[in-house]
Amino acid sequence: MRLEPRGDAATSAWIIAPLMAIGASFAVAALLVMIGGASPFTVFAAVIKGALGSQFAVLETLTRATPLVFTGLAAAVAFRAKLWNIGGEAQFYAGAVMTAVLGTGAVQLPAPILLPLIMVAGALAGALLLLGPTWLKTKFGVDEVVTTLLLNFVMVLFVSMLLDGALKDPMGLGWPQSSKVIEAATLPKLVQGKRLHMGFVIAVIAAFGVWFINARTTLGFEMRAVGFNPRAARFAGMPINRVMAKTALLSGGLAALAGVSEVAGLKGNLTLDLSSGFGYTGIVVAMLAMLHPLGVVVAAIFVAAMFVGADAMSRSVGVPNYIANVMVATALLTMVSAMLFTRFRLRRS
Amino acid sequence: MPEMPQSEPGDVVLRLSGISKRFGPLLANDAISLELRRGEVLALLGENGAGKTTLMNILFGHYVADQGRIEAFGEPLPPASPKAALRRGIGMVHQHFTLADNLTVLDNIILGTEPLWRASSRHAEGRRKLAALSEAFGLSVRADARVADLSVGERQRVEILKALYRDARILILDEPTAVLTPQETEDLFATLQKLVGRGLAIIFISHKLGEVLSVSQRVVVLRQGKLVAERLTSETNRHELAELMVGREVPRPKVEPMTPGPAILELDQVTVGDANGGRALLQDVSLRLHGHEIVGVAGVSGNGQAMLAELLSGMVRPTLGTVSLFGDRVRRFDPARMVAYGIARIPEDRHAAGLIVDLSLEENLISARYREPPFSRLGLIDWKAVRHFAAGIIAGYDVRCPGPRAITRLLSGGNMQKLILGREMAGSPRLVLANQPARGLDIGAVGYIHEELLKARAEGAGILLISEDLDELLTLADRVVVMHRGRMSKAMARSEVTIRELGLMMAGHGLSDEVSDHAA
Numbered sequence: 001m002r003l004e005p006r007g008d009a010a011t012s013a014w015i016i017a018p019l020m021a022i023g024a025s026f027a028v029a030a031l032l033v034m035i036g037g038a039s040p041f042t043v044f045a046a047v048i049k050g051a052l053g054s055q056f057a058v059l060e061t062l063t064r065a066t067p068l069v070f071t072g073l074a075a076a077v078a079f080r081a082k083l084w085n086i087g088g089e090a091q092f093y094a095g096a097v098m099t100a101v102l103g104t105g106a107v108q109l110p111a112p113i114l115l116p117l118i119m120v121a122g123a124l125a126g127a128l129l130l131l132g133p134t135w136l137k138t139k140f141g142v143d144e145v146v147t148t149l150l151l152n153f154v155m156v157l158f159v160s161m162l163l164d165g166a167l168k169d170p171m172g173l174g175w176p177q178s179s180k181v182i183e184a185a186t187l188p189k190l191v192q193g194k195r196l197h198m199g200f201v202i203a204v205i206a207a208f209g210v211w212f213i214n215a216r217t218t219l220g221f222e223m224r225a226v227g228f229n230p231r232a233a234r235f236a237g238m239p240i241n242r243v244m245a246k247t248a249l250l251s252g253g254l255a256a257l258a259g260v261s262e263v264a265g266l267k268g269n270l271t272l273d274l275s276s277g278f279g280y281t282g283i284v285v286a287m288l289a290m291l292h293p294l295g296v297v298v299a300a301i302f303v304a305a306m307f308v309g310a311d312a313m314s315r316s317v318g319v320p321n322y323i324a325n326v327m328v329a330t331a332l333l334t335m336v337s338a339m340l341f342t343r344f345r346l347r348r349s
Numbered sequence: 350m351p352e353m354p355q356s357e358p359g360d361v362v363l364r365l366s367g368i369s370k371r372f373g374p375l376l377a378n379d380a381i382s383l384e385l386r387r388g389e390v391l392a393l394l395g396e397n398g399a400g401k402t403t404l405m406n407i408l409f410g411h412y413v414a415d416q417g418r419i420e421a422f423g424e425p426l427p428p429a430s431p432k433a434a435l436r437r438g439i440g441m442v443h444q445h446f447t448l449a450d451n452l453t454v455l456d457n458i459i460l461g462t463e464p465l466w467r468a469s470s471r472h473a474e475g476r477r478k479l480a481a482l483s484e485a486f487g488l489s490v491r492a493d494a495r496v497a498d499l500s501v502g503e504r505q506r507v508e509i510l511k512a513l514y515r516d517a518r519i520l521i522l523d524e525p526t527a528v529l530t531p532q533e534t535e536d537l538f539a540t541l542q543k544l545v546g547r548g549l550a551i552i553f554i555s556h557k558l559g560e561v562l563s564v565s566q567r568v569v570v571l572r573q574g575k576l577v578a579e580r581l582t583s584e585t586n587r588h589e590l591a592e593l594m595v596g597r598e599v600p601r602p603k604v605e606p607m608t609p610g611p612a613i614l615e616l617d618q619v620t621v622g623d624a625n626g627g628r629a630l631l632q633d634v635s636l637r638l639h640g641h642e643i644v645g646v647a648g649v650s651g652n653g654q655a656m657l658a659e660l661l662s663g664m665v666r667p668t669l670g671t672v673s674l675f676g677d678r679v680r681r682f683d684p685a686r687m688v689a690y691g692i693a694r695i696p697e698d699r700h701a702a703g704l705i706v707d708l709s710l711e712e713n714l715i716s717a718r719y720r721e722p723p724f725s726r727l728g729l730i731d732w733k734a735v736r737h738f739a740a741g742i743i744a745g746y747d748v749r750c751p752g753p754r755a756i757t758r759l760l761s762g763g764n765m766q767k768l769i770l771g772r773e774m775a776g777s778p779r780l781v782l783a784n785q786p787a788r789g790l791d792i793g794a795v796g797y798i799h800e801e802l803l804k805a806r807a808e809g810a811g812i813l814l815i816s817e818d819l820d821e822l823l824t825l826a827d828r829v830v831v832m833h834r835g836r837m838s839k840a841m842a843r844s845e846v847t848i849r850e851l852g853l854m855m856a857g858h859g860l861s862d863e864v865s866d867h868a869a
Contacts, residue, residue: 218728
């Protein structure tokens with residue numbers, strides 16, 4: 001068996017690949033469920049019902065999708081320029097920390113001023129956090145996969161330090177958590193009495209914004225050109241280092257907005273378990289979306305639906321909700337292989 | 350001395366019958382049949398993309414033919430097995446050498462012929478066999494020299510000896526002269542004659558007509574995957590072969606004499622890289638290029654031409670000396686600055702520097718000018734204006750493509766080069782930097798590129814043409830300089846130099862190099 005390049009990538013493959021990925025993830029999950037002694041149909045029915053079967057389920061799925069849209073966009077923006085930002089988790093917490101610093105009462109401003117201020121400051125914190133590794137990459141050739149990945153652990157420990165010190169909630173009975181954000185720093189709910197908040201709308205607007213940048217602006221053009229072939233981009237006179245820096249600011253800022261929106265929209269305070277791996281899952285979301293910003297919204301909802309549905313399913317059927325992790329991982333692997341086959345075909349030799 | 354099979358000169362040692370190979374919609378080889386006889390050099394002539402390399406890759410077991418069979422020494426050759434090809438005595442010398450630079454010649458030759466688990470390698474035996482081969486074929490090499498210290502011609506000799514060491518009886522040489530000086534080429538040809546005199550059979554792959562005529566006994570011509578003609582070399586000529594290869598008549602470009610205009614580019618004692626101590630990439634290079642003039646830069650690849658092109662493209666800066674453009678001393682070296690000067694830059698490598706092949710044609714056409722109106726305003730790209738511009742270039746330069754939004758990767762080499770040419774020449778540049786603009790293109794596209802360069806010259810541009818093809822330089826250039834180890838010769842009028850003289854200078858004779866080495 002060997003791989004031969006296709007003359008022309010079939011357009012249909014770009015639609016079939018994600019569908020294949022989803023199909024394969026269901027197939028593998030079905031196998032595991034059967035090994036576990038349950039009926040795949042019961043399980044999948046429960047997953048789908050749990051994710052989309054009621055107004056509550058749908059709202060819950062969208063709530064879970066909100067941070068994933070942000071972190072997915074962050075990965076999609078960076079990966080397009082071949083800036084391998086694996087530090088979404090750290091940037092997420094940078095945004096969350098900023099929200100706790102500005103939103104818990106230290107700054108008293110009306111909501112129309114305070115909320116934008118928190119978002120800008122949070123995004124800036126995440127942006128600057130990615131600028132360092134990017135500078136090391138362009139200046140000294142330091143591999144950003146390593147630096148951004150390691151910064152995740154640095155950041156989690158830093159948050160842990162803050163929650164036992166400067167940001168510790170005095171009323172928290174010793175728990176490592178910050179105080180609650182004040183009313184003016186809270187993102188309004190979209191549906192009265194439900195958990196879905198304004199963060200989701202901002203995330204979707206951000207997706208359209210990234211799409212506009214990609215499609216219409218010189219920056220989007222530069223990011224694509226630099227990603228495909230940095231040498232040729234430099235030869236054409238593009239300012240490679242500045243493009244990389246702008247990419248880093250955009251990507252880091254987007255990931256940080258996920259942290260802002262989780263604290264200001266959903267949880268209300270900063271805790272150590274604020275992220276259930278949103279930074280990493282964002283990478284999966286971006287890959288499933290083939291780095292398309294509007295695809296990111298769809299992929300984020302799909303992944304969120306899997307997690308929310310699996311939670312509900314494990315309560316009713318009793319199959320562990322880890323099955324969602326398996327399905328998302330399988331979808332990613334299939335997607336990556338499917339993308340390979342849009343460019344190459346397999347030949348028996 | 351390897352044992353020769355029991356065969357007489359003229360016996361068929363290799364027979365390809367009806368070989369076909371398809372890559373998607375492309376029929377790379379279409380029912381090709383040919384025979385190779387003992388004691389002959391068979392030239393495989395064809396343009397880029399004619400199917401020569403595909404055919405040889407099938408023979409050597411890298412690809413599997415869709416149809417057809419191969420017989421070596423009367424027995425069928427199993428497909429898809431480079432090992433079987435080697436065992437049967439088929440050796441290949443690739444265009445890009447496959448030697449380990451940090452090992453000695455002897456190590457390189459023995460490498461791969463011994464089992465991995467033997468504790469001590471049989472150097473003494475290898476050395477004896479190598480000495481016998483060197484003597485028998487008149488291929489002198491220093492067995493203990495490191496490959497890194499060898500000249501290109503010597504490295505090629507090592508490659509040939511490597512094949513002979515493995516008892517090759519059929520030798521395939523893929524464009525072997527691409528990296529050689531004319532003198533080294535002559536040496537190679539003498540060696541090949543000696544080899545066939547000893548009963549080997551050689552397939553010589555080339556697109557250079559002169560070489561094919563002087564080295565081979567028989568020529569087969571491939572065109573678009575088909576074998577279109579087979580000739581005895583003694584019964585054909587340059588003109589006929591060119592026509593067979595291209596499929597139509599080939600006109601030669603006409604170069605009108607012109608009076609040089611004002612100085613456009615002046616290099617004054619420019620050095621790039623380490624100025625003292627280690628070898629500089631460009632050393633003390635001085636040159637003056639005028640309008641209405643083409644200056645050709647000759648030299649064996651890797652002697653500083655690439656660095657000269659990088660310098661004038663703005664990719665590197667000089668460590669010493671001055672560069673002046675249009676009478677203006679250049680102080681800032683970056684690609685955007687050179688674009689702003691209006692320099693048309695046709696880079697050596699279309700895929701690595703000239704184009705971003707994963708972008709569309711229209712995106713590539715604005716890759717240097719996307720920041721300016723009408724292509725963008727306030728950071729917003731006006732794709733309508735871009736498309737309009739692209740459509741003009743595509744039509745004006747006859748770029749064959751599905752449309753301006755097609756992915757550039759899909760274009761053929763010739764069309765990619767036309768796309769670059771259109772982009773760079775569209776603004777009526779006053780300085781054209783053309784680095785190997787015609788390399789790897791078919792004769793039709795080459796003619797087109799040459800016409801465009803001559804047109805720019807007629808319009809008053811100064812053209813710096815870097816090429817390894819001396820025929821090309823002596824056809825187009827008003828003056829020629831030669832580069833050797835980072836140094837540049839004085840400029841010589843075309844009428845005052847011969848290919849032979851250029852060849853000697855390319856090998857380093859008569860350049861100031863030696864003088865200053867003694868002085869230092």
